[in-house]
Amino acid sequence: MSQTIYNVLVREKEVFKPITDGHVMMYVCGPTVYDNSHLGHAKTYVSFDVVVRWLRYSGYKVRYVQNITDVGHLLDDGEDRILKGARREKVEPMEIVERYMRSYFEDMDAIGVARPDISPRASAHIPEQIEMIQELIAKGHAYEVDGTVYYSVESFKEYGKLSGRRVEEMEAGKRIAVRDEKHHPMDFVLWIKAPSNHVLQWPSPWGRGYPGWHIECSAMSNKYLGATFDIHGGGVDNIFPHNECEIAQSEGAHDQIFANNWMLTGTLLVDGVKMSKSLGNFVTIKDALKQYRPEALRLFILSGLYRSPADYSAAVLDAATKGAERINTAARRARNALKTAKPGDASNNERLITLLDQYQMRFTSAMNDDFNAPLALSALFDMSKDLNTAIDEGTASQSVLERATSIYTELGGQVLGVIQPESRTAAGSGSAERESALIQMLIDMRLEARKAKDFTRADSIRNQLSKIGVILEDGPNGAVYRISSL
RNA sequence: GGCGACGUGGCCAAGUGGUAAGGCGAGGGUCUGCAAAACCCUUAUUCAUGGGUUCGAUUCCCAUCGUCGCCUCCA
Numbered sequence: 092m093s094q095t096i097y098n099v100l101v102r103e104k105e106v107f108k109p110i111t112d113g114h115v116m117m118y119v120c121g122p123t124v125y126d127n128s129h130l131g132h133a134k135t136y137v138s139f140d141v142v143v144r145w146l147r148y149s150g151y152k153v154r155y156v157q158n159i160t161d162v163g164h165l166l167d168d169g170e171d172r173i174l175k176g177a178r179r180e181k182v183e184p185m186e187i188v189e190r191y192m193r194s195y196f197e198d199m200d201a202i203g204v205a206r207p208d209i210s211p212r213a214s215a216h217i218p219e220q221i222e223m224i225q226e227l228i229a230k231g232h233a234y235e236v237d238g239t240v241y242y243s244v245e246s247f248k249e250y251g252k253l254s255g256r257r258v259e260e261m262e263a264g265k266r267i268a269v270r271d272e273k274h275h276p277m278d279f280v281l282w283i284k285a286p287s288n289h290v291l292q293w294p295s296p297w298g299r300g301y302p303g304w305h306i307e308c309s310a311m312s313n314k315y316l317g318a319t320f321d322i323h324g325g326g327v328d329n330i331f332p333h334n335e336c337e338i339a340q341s342e343g344a345h346d347q348i349f350a351n352n353w354m355l356t357g358t359l360l361v362d363g364v365k366m367s368k369s370l371g372n373f374v375t376i377k378d379a380l381k382q383y384r385p386e387a388l389r390l391f392i393l394s395g396l397y398r399s400p401a402d403y404s405a406a407v408l409d410a411a412t413k414g415a416e417r418i419n420t421a422a423r424r425a426r427n428a429l430k431t432a433k434p435g436d437a438s439n440n441e442r443l444i445t446l447l448d449q450y451q452m453r454f455t456s457a458m459n460d461d462f463n464a465p466l467a468l469s470a471l472f473d474m475s476k477d478l479n480t481a482i483d484e485g486t487a488s489q490s491v492l493e494r495a496t497s498i499y500t501e502l503g504g505q506v507l508g509v510i511q512p513e514s515r516t517a518a519g520s521g522s523a524e525r526e527s528a529l530i531q532m533l534i535d536m537r538l539e540a541r542k543a544k545d546f547t548r549a550d551s552i553r554n555q556l557s558k559i560g561v562i563l564e565d566g567p568n569g570a571v572y573r574i575s576s577l
Numbered sequence: 578g579g580c581g582a583c584g585u586g587g588c589c590a591a592g593u594g595g596u597a598a599g600g601c602g603a604g605g606g607u608c609u610g611c612a613a614a615a616c617c618c619u620u621a622u623u624c625a626u627g628g629g630u631u632c633g634a635u636u637c638c639c640a641u642c643g644u645c646g647c648c649u650c651c652a
Contacts, residue, residue, distance in 0.1 A: 102581090122652065135652040172650075254647075255580050304650090326652035330581080333651095357582085358646055367651055394600065395590060399583080400645060407589055410601035417600080420614065457591090465591055469599035479615050483608090546610055553612080564613050571614095 094149065096322070097398060097461045099330070099353040100253060104461055107352065109321045115146050115153045116316040118350070120308060120325035120333070121210070123160040124191035125176035128198050129373035130388070130403055131359040131366040135326045137389055137508075138356045138397035138462075140204040142324070144506050145458050156315045157207035158308060159195075161188040162214045162291050162301055174290060184290055188214070198376040202385045203508040209315050213307035217293045220302045220310040223344055224281045232343040236272040238284030238298040244277045247339045253353060254331040279336055281306050305336035309349075313341065323350030327398075328358055328365070357400040366403060374403065386419065387412040390509045393464040414472075415509055420573075421475035422499035422510045425492050427571055428482050435488020443481060443491045447498060450474040454502050464507060471503050485567075530561055534570050537563070 094107040109115050119139050122132055136157075143155050161173060176187040196206070213220075224240055227233035232246045244250045244258055251257055258277055280303040285292035292299045312320065318341065325334060334353070341349040358365050361372045379388060391411035395401045450470045457466035478495050481487040487495075503510035533552055540549040553563050560575045 099581095120652070123650090128652090132652050138652095251580090256648075257580090324652095327582080328646065328651065331647055332649090356652070358652080360645070363645070365646070365651085369651065390600085391589090399590090402589085402645095404588090406601085410589060413602095414600050417614095424614080463591075465600090466598075469591070472599055476616080480617095483615060541610080544610075550611075557613095562613070564615095565609075566614080573614095 094146075094459050095461050096352050096354060098351075099355050105352070107321075109151070110319065110351070113150065113152060115151045115322065116320035117143070117153060117155050117322040117324065118308070118312040118316055118320060119155070119157045119207070119323075120329060121157040121159050121207075122195055123172050124188050124195055125172045126191060126368060127375045127377060128195050129366060129368075129375050130379055131326075131373065132195075133198070133202055133376050133379075133388060134359045134392050134401060135324075135356045136199060136204050137202060137392045139324050139354075141393065141464060141507060142322075142354070142397075142462050143205065144508070145462060148501070148506050149459075154209070154316065155207045156209045156211065156312065158311055159188075159192055159210050159212045160304070160307065161185075161192070161212050177290070185214075188212075194377075198380075201380055202376065202388055211311040211315065213302065213311070214291070216307065216311050216314065217302065219314055220306045221282070221295050223306060223310045223313070223340065224302075225296065226344045227281065227340065230343060232339075233281055234274065235282075235297050238300060239272075239280060240282040240297055241273055241278040242281050242336065242339060242343070243274055244279070244339065245275050247343050249342070250277075250339050251335060253335050253338055256331060256335070279303065279305065279332060281340070305333055306340055308333075308337045309340040309344070312337075312349075313345070318345040319348050320350055322352045322354055324354045324356070326358065327355040330355060354398070356397050357395075360400055360402045362404075363402065379408075383408050383412055384415065386415040386509045386511055389507065390415045390418075390468070393468060393507055393509065395465060397462060397464070418468075418471055418475060418503060419510055421479055422496070422503060423573060424482055425478060425487075425495045425499060426513060428487055429489065429492040429496055431568065432487065432489035432492050435486065435491065439486050440488050440490055443477075443487070444494060446477055447474065447491070447494050450477075451498055451502070454498075458506070467502070468507070468509070471499070474498065530556070530572055534563065534572065538569065 095104045096107045097104045119136075122128060139155075139157075143153050146153050173184045173187055176191070177184040180187060180190075182190075192212075199206070224233060227242065228235065228240065231243075233240050233242050235241075258275070282295060282297055282302055283300050284298060285300045289301070291301050293301060312323070323334070323337075334355075338349050360366060361374075364370065364372065366373045376388075383391075387408060388411070391408055392401070394411060394414070401407075450473060453470035453473075454467045457463040457470065460466075474495070478487065478491075481491065499510050500512070504512055533556060537549045537552040540546075540552070556563060556572070557575075562573050562575050563570045564573070
């Protein structure tokens with residue numbers, strides 16, 4: 092079975108063929124670290140996290156590069172985002188960078204996003220950027236005017252191929268006055284001459300200055316992935332101008348295809364409009380985690396296609412919370428049942444194993460088809476239904492439960508990250524073992540009370556445990572417990 | 578105005594040229610001392626609207642209406 096990917100460059104699904112068999116070289120545009128990350132970032136990075144995890148699960152060796160933008164990203168008024176943050180918090184610009192870069196990784200760790208293999212910072216790659224700008228000048232793609240270097244969009248005939256725009260159709264300068272030193276209104280900046288009081292500046296062949304926003308991605312992807320690599324990802328909202336400019340820079344400098352596949356994620360909306368810093372309608376990941384568990388956030392993100400937009404609302408997050416509970420409950424039941432499972436009846440085993448095979452295949456073909464996570468999830472939900480029935484009926488044998496548990500762990504946990512690992516709920520350390528033993532003691536006490544028909548006492552134990560987050564569930568083989576969501 | 582994407586049940590959301598996955602919610606039931614969890618049944622003759630192609634379209638084409646993103650910083 093082969094992997095397909097929707098390639099924005101051609102606007103259709105293509106069979107994925109990496110440049111080097113078995114290896115995937117992948118670059119995703121990372122955040123500008125000047126403030127806390129919000130759920131819009133979560134949507135994009137969870138989506139690519141699952142792409143990487145699935146490719147690795149499929150046997151590919153993936154090199155995943157995601158930049159950290161810590162310089163050069165200008166606001167409308169020409170001020171650097173980092174500098175603005177520094178002024179706001181009255182600290183050094185690089186303190187802002189450190190603070191929010193750590194915050195970003197904290198958030199990504201918290202929602203189970205695996206770290207990129209390389210997280211290159213723009214400020215640490217100034218020489219590479221200067222070198223690339225020099226190449227562009229040498230090839231006639233860029234020109235300098237008084238210490239500032241511009242890319243000449245007319246020199247690159249394919250400018251606009253990703254976003255479907257034509258230079259001549261665009262009305263540049265409609266909103267922002269065009270600087271008349273540009274040869275063409277659409278020309279964009281590669282290197283910016285720094286005013287003497289500008290805090291972030293470096294020496295260059297054109298005097299002191301700092302790099303434009305787009306050039307970092309071209310320079311750093313080239314350094315770590317090569318002139319041509321397999322997958323370039325990001326949010327669609329950056330398709331123009333950012334991604335388009337990256338292509339112009341890289342292909343202009345190297346005369347070869349930049350990225351073979353472009354994967355762009357759909358925008359996260361709130362009440363129908365984009366969640367963004369500037370609109371102020373954002374929910375930070377830290378705030379979201381106060382209300383929802385990581386598995387619920389991931390399930391919300393993965394219940395739609397990565398390239399579709401999604402609308403954030405409490406109703407949708409609540410639904411995702413319930414869904415995450417359902418699937419985690421089923422996985423936990425399977426694990427618990429496995430502890431006391433018997434070999435079981437052969438013909439029934441065969442039937443159930445065949446079913447599990449089919450669910451695994453459904454999951455696999457869904458993910459192979461452009462990473463269709465919502466469809467893949469449906470296989471896990473359907474599997475849970477069959478498995479729950481088998482467990483209720485007592486027909487789930489040891490081999491069936493082993494197989495089911497490994498599917499939950501690998502596909503639900505390792506690939507999608509919506510099923511939490513056992514260690515979070517079970518004993519793993521000395522104190523956890525002690526806690527577990529104590530809870531078991533209370534469960535035994537309650538069982539005795541129930542046997543004696545002392546339901547007041549039995550319910551009291553259950554209620555008190557519930558208050559400290561331990562939920563009891565009675566079953567035919569006695570009670571099991573779980574730690575509640577919040 | 579230009580470019581791109583999209584309009585599927587109460588909400589979210591897959592999907593296919595031959596009559597609609599899944600999640601949440603709602604109603605009924607089974608189980609249970611009561612809960613919880615779980616399971617069963619019910620909940621879109623219908624996929625924005627109007628045309629066209631076709632034996633047949635929600636799925637292909639055209640038009641209309643509507644929504645969103647980008648064109649200016651944003652994942």
